Amino acid sequence: MASQLASLAFAALLLGTAQPAAALLRVVASTPDVADMAQQIGGDRIEVVTIAQGSQDPHKVPVKPSFVTKLNRADAVVVNGLGLEHAFLPALLEVASNPKVLPTGPGYIDASIYIQPLEVPSSQNRSQGELHPLGNPHFSLDPVRGKAMAKAIAEGLTRVDPPGAERYQSGLAHFETLLDAKIAEWEQLAAPLRGVKAVSYHQDLVYLADRYGLQMVDTIETKPGVPATPGHLEQLIDTMKREQVKLVIREVAYEMPLAQTVAERTGAQVATISAMAGGLPGTAGYVESIEANLKALVAAVRAAPGQ
Numbered sequence: 001m002a003s004q005l006a007s008l009a010f011a012a013l014l015l016g017t018a019q020p021a022a023a024l025l026r027v028v029a030s031t032p033d034v035a036d037m038a039q040q041i042g043g044d045r046i047e048v049v050t051i052a053q054g055s056q057d058p059h060k061v062p063v064k065p066s067f068v069t070k071l072n073r074a075d076a077v078v079v080n081g082l083g084l085e086h087a088f089l090p091a092l093l094e095v096a097s098n099p100k101v102l103p104t105g106p107g108y109i110d111a112s113i114y115i116q117p118l119e120v121p122s123s124q125n126r127s128q129g130e131l132h133p134l135g136n137p138h139f140s141l142d143p144v145r146g147k148a149m150a151k152a153i154a155e156g157l158t159r160v161d162p163p164g165a166e167r168y169q170s171g172l173a174h175f176e177t178l179l180d181a182k183i184a185e186w187e188q189l190a191a192p193l194r195g196v197k198a199v200s201y202h203q204d205l206v207y208l209a210d211r212y213g214l215q216m217v218d219t220i221e222t223k224p225g226v227p228a229t230p231g232h233l234e235q236l237i238d239t240m241k242r243e244q245v246k247l248v249i250r251e252v253a254y255e256m257p258l259a260q261t262v263a264e265r266t267g268a269q270v271a272t273i274s275a276m277a278g279g280l281p282g283t284a285g286y287v288e289s290i291e292a293n294l295k296a297l298v299a300a301v302r303a304a305p306g307q
């Protein structure tokens with residue numbers, strides 16, 4: 001019996017050496033959203049590692065050395081784009097010394113190529129706290145724009161790995177079908193948001209507001225990346241009272257107490273959403289994340305006085 005087992009183990013070992021598993025395409029994704037899209041499109045042809053975590057502020061993701069090795073060995077890097085990864089990706093890529101995945105390389109897959117940027121500033125100066133110098137990079141919060149991201153990712157994977165073209169095409173088609181069905185469902189779900197005035201913590205709701213008819217009045221941050229000053233908060237509270245704003249949107253990466261204070265002083269409701277997939281419980285996937293955000297917004301609107 002023992003010898004039988006031993007020979008079986010030996011045979012398995014031989015089989016293992018004779019038929020190595022097909023090498024997976026090594027993909028590093030900057031955010032959980034593009035990671036999920038890439039995984040849905042690439043299926044078992046690719047292996048995805050994600051840098052940012054859903055509950056983090058994408059503008060403040062820490063640079064971890066462990067990602068340097070992963071980027072060094074990567075066949076492709078998938079990014080949200082439009083500068084969202086400025087806090088961590090350029091620095092990591094600089095030391096990873098892998099020309100394939102540099103922005104100029106064939107393995108750099110930019111999910112923003114089909115996005116028409118909104119809120120493009122007339123002057124570009126990060127030193128003044130401007131975190132969105134190329135326009136607002138938070139387009140993934142709108143699922144219709146999410147579809148455009150998936151298309152860009154599928155094309156990028158095909159470019160890097162032409163023999164996988166069929167897989168990427170069918171993966172994209174499957175994801176688009178799923179998303180289309182959800183987008184139709186979400187139109188109904190989000191109907192109560194139309195015409196609702198809101199403030200958010202960070203200026204990241206422009207694309208979602210554009211899709212579902214929210215009216216973004218102001219932000220708790222003085223401007224993107226610049227914390228609220230007492231002066232700005234007083235002005236914000238005055239504006240909210242004057243404009244009868246009943247919804248404060250707090251992204252999970254930002255502190256709750258300040259959002260709560262603003263809501264209490266204006267009689268508004270707080271909705272907690274996440275700017276990236278995985279920030280709220282049970283939302284590891286892109287579709288789950290969009291749905292959880294919309295449900296949280298609708299629940300807060302329903303709970304708001306006078307709605």
Ligand SMILES: [Zn+2]
Nearest residue numbers: 131203204224
């Ligand atoms: Zn931002």
